[in-house]
Amino acid sequence: MRWSQTFIYTLRQDPSDAEVISHRLLVRAGFIAKVAAGIYNYLPLATRSLAKLSAIVREEMAAAGSAELVMPAVQPAELWQDSGRWAEYGPELLRIKDRHDREFCFGPTHEEIITDIVRGTVTSYRQLPVNLFQIQTKFRDEIRPRFGLMRGREFVMKDAYTFHADDGDLDVAYRAMERAYRRVFSRCGLRYTQVEADTGNIGGSESHEFMVLAETGEDAILSCPECHYGANVEKAEAGALEAAPPWPLDTPDTPREVDTPDQRTIEEVSEFLGISPAHLVKTLIFETDESFVAVLIRGDLEVNEIKLKNALGCLHLQLASEQKILEITGGPQGFSGPVGLAGIRLLADPSVMALEAAATGGNKDHTHVVGVVPNRDFTPDEVIELRLARAGDPCPRCAGALVEKRGIEVGHVFKLGTKYSKAMRCTFLDADGEERLMTMGCYGLGVSRTIAAAIEQNHDDKGIIWPLPLAPYEVDLVLLNSDKEEVVEAAAKLYEELVDAGIDVLFDDRPERPGVKFNDMDLIGFPVRIVVGKRGLESGEVELSLRRDGERRSTPIDQLVPAVQGLLDELKGEIAP
RNA sequence: CGGGGCGUAGCUCAGUCUGGUAGAGCGCACGGUUCGGGACCGUGAGGCCGGUGGUUCAAGUCCACUCGCCCCGACCA
Numbered sequence: 001m002r003w004s005q006t007f008i009y010t011l012r013q014d015p016s017d018a019e020v021i022s023h024r025l026l027v028r029a030g031f032i033a034k035v036a037a038g039i040y041n042y043l044p045l046a047t048r049s050l051a052k053l054s055a056i057v058r059e060e061m062a063a064a065g066s067a068e069l070v071m072p073a074v075q076p077a078e079l080w081q082d083s084g085r086w087a088e089y090g091p092e093l094l095r096i097k098d099r100h101d102r103e104f105c106f107g108p109t110h111e112e113i114i115t116d117i118v119r120g121t122v123t124s125y126r127q128l129p130v131n132l133f134q135i136q137t138k139f140r141d142e143i144r145p146r147f148g149l150m151r152g153r154e155f156v157m158k159d160a161y162t163f164h165a166d167d168g169d170l171d172v173a174y175r176a177m178e179r180a181y182r183r184v185f186s187r188c189g190l191r192y193t194q195v196e197a198d199t200g201n202i203g204g205s206e207s208h209e210f211m212v213l214a215e216t217g218e219d220a221i222l223s224c225p226e227c228h229y230g231a232n233v234e235k236a237e238a239g240a241l242e243a244a245p246p247w248p249l250d251t252p253d254t255p256r257e258v259d260t261p262d263q264r265t266i267e268e269v270s271e272f273l274g275i276s277p278a279h280l281v282k283t284l285i286f287e288t289d290e291s292f293v294a295v296l297i298r299g300d301l302e303v304n305e306i307k308l309k310n311a312l313g314c315l316h317l318q319l320a321s322e323q324k325i326l327e328i329t330g331g332p333q334g335f336s337g338p339v340g341l342a343g344i345r346l347l348a349d350p351s352v353m354a355l356e357a358a359a360t361g362g363n364k365d366h367t368h369v370v371g372v373v374p375n376r377d378f379t380p381d382e383v384i385e386l387r388l389a390r391a392g393d394p395c396p397r398c399a400g401a402l403v404e405k406r407g408i409e410v411g412h413v414f415k416l417g418t419k420y421s422k423a424m425r426c427t428f429l430d431a432d433g434e435e436r437l438m439t440m441g442c443y444g445l446g447v448s449r450t451i452a453a454a455i456e457q458n459h460d461d462k463g464i465i466w467p468l469p470l471a472p473y474e475v476d477l478v479l480l481n482s483d484k485e486e487v488v489e490a491a492a493k494l495y496e497e498l499v500d501a502g503i504d505v506l507f508d509d510r511p512e513r514p515g516v517k518f519n520d521m522d523l524i525g526f527p528v529r530i531v532v533g534k535r536g537l538e539s540g541e542v543e544l545s546l547r548r549d550g551e552r553r554s555t556p557i558d559q560l561v562p563a564v565q566g567l568l569d570e571l572k573g574e575i576a577p
Numbered sequence: 578c579g580g581g582g583c584g585u586a587g588c589u590c591a592g593u594c595u596g597g598u599a600g601a602g603c604g605c606a607c608g609g610u611u612c613g614g615g616a617c618c619g620u621g622a623g624g625c626c627g628g629u630g631g632u633u634c635a636a637g638u639c640c641a642c643u644c645g646c647c648c649c650g651a652c653c654a
Contacts, residue, residue: 013589515614
């Protein structure tokens with residue numbers, strides 16, 4: 001392709017509304033343009049990168065035994081009412097009406113549709129398993145779209161869905177999908193990790209996330225360098241906890257009240273009382289779907305709200321307001337404690353129950369109580385593991401210590417179980433003629449987000465550094481001196497030779513100054529660059545370089561094609577699926 | 578939805594406090610000089626100052642309402 005015949009316009013200045021690197025570079029380099037909040041045009045460059053990623057995904061899906069189909073973007077409300085999600089989904093589901101006033105939604109995901117397809121056709125165990133996938137635009141009306149393609153409202157997603165006669169068969173497909181995902185991200189040349197994940201509101205028995213590693217990632221991951229354990233921090237377990245140091249104060253027969261004027265935080269109180277944060281019992285009041293709950297955890301630890309949510313089995317969870325805390329405990333925020341706390345469910349983390357004595361809030365202003373003994377001065381309704389694992393904690397599987405990394409979630413695979421097949425009566429007859437529910441799996445891969453993640457992971461201060469497999473063009477052929485006929489001719493001839501050799505090349509034939517072309521070349525991030533100019537031509541040479549190191553290699557003009565092929569082979573050789 | 582901020586040329590932004598001829602840089606067009614890391618000189622085109630209503634002799638500027646967008650938080654298969 002010649003630059004003059006395609007549509008590539010870079011911006012000289014950073015866009016004012018882009019904060020994260022991938023967003024800024026995608027806009028500046030002319031890949032995307034915003035249409036509305038969280039909604040973008042994918043310009044020709046972005047379309048090529050998306051197409052390349054999609055091609056890799058299609059190959060690996062086919063290898064994993066999945067067949068592609070296309071489903072509607074606009075879906076009738078009836079199907080969502082059938083699954084129960086019309087009511088559950090909330091405002092993130094974009095609901096629309098047609099001219100007859102019938103209700104539809106723009107699909108944020110396609111479980112309902114796919115289940116409807118399968119339940120109408122598959123009636124016998126002989127037809128199972130079924131494995132289908134789609135690559136389509138989906139829409140979720142996010143509360144706050146941001147970060148460009150990282151968290152848009154409209155996005156391109158690959159979703160695969162599988163249907164099985166039993167859990168064993170689901171497991172086979174699940175393992176095949178995990179393998180396919182690992183191959184996809186490896187083939188993209190991305191550094192990534194697979195971690196155990198929470199199944200969230202979807203439910204199901206097993207789930208893994210695929211994270212592209214990047215400093216700017218939204219998710220925290222804990223992993224063990226010694227073994228293969230890795231998990232989203234929301235899901236992460238940790239081994240045995242180090243005990244709190246011995247209680248340094250006396251332990252009276254009943255807890256003693258002390259004045260702690262304006263000492264609210266764990267740090268303030270522990271310093272004020274001259275004890276360790278681990279000697280405090282942190283008391284948090286949470287508001288759930290319909291009630292309140294008090295949660296106790298050792299002062300130096302944090303509560304994992306996902307674990308808490310799962311333990312409570314509620315849909316929503318948030319810290320109670322200052323006002324509610326006052327009503328429930330009788331004291332202001334920062335002075336809550338379990339002693340004498342009545343009329344509210346009390347949960348405790350084991351770390352609290354292991355304390356020989358502790359200090360807690362006194363449920364009134366400027367007051368704490370010290371010498372509180374668990375099970376003597378308060379008794380929780382339940383003791384549950386609720387703490388948030390963190391870097392340095394022992395690995396739950398081996399003797400290593402967990403380290404924290406940041407990642408961008410680009411894939412998420414789930415064992416769904418029978419949630420949808422039950423709600424939507426997706427059944428089959430087994431070998432004994434018994435009617436049974438199909439067991440399902442679903443496997444999402446954020447195609448547009450992966451493009452953004454690749455940039456978050458691969459850039460420098462000049463622009464994008466595309467991994468070869470995702471680059472819009474693998475090679476940029478730059479013509480300098482567009483006013484010199486002999487140079488133009490030489491470059492055009494080289495372009496034809498490269499095209500004939502099957503090389504994925506963009507020919508920058510614009511009559512621009514060299515500086516403009518070099519800057520665009522760096523900004524867009526073509527992996528391999530060829531510069532053809534008068535100077536080199538005089539000695540029969542062109543200049544070959546890689547985006548990632550910029551090192552210039554003069555190459556005789558008649559050896560250019562094999563030299564480029566050599567470089568491309570070298571780059572491809574580094575990527576082993 | 579809570580807090581903060583912004584809507585003026587294709588893009589990035591001044592001008593709004595203190596009402597009185599609509600501005601700059603980049604980009605674009607034309608001419609000239611330049612030509613291996615975002616050149617220079619000259620000329621020119623380009624605006625319903627987000628929208629509606631109000632105050633005023635006069636509104637980009639003041640007031641009210643409204644729409645859109647960005648940031649932080651809450652939220653997130």
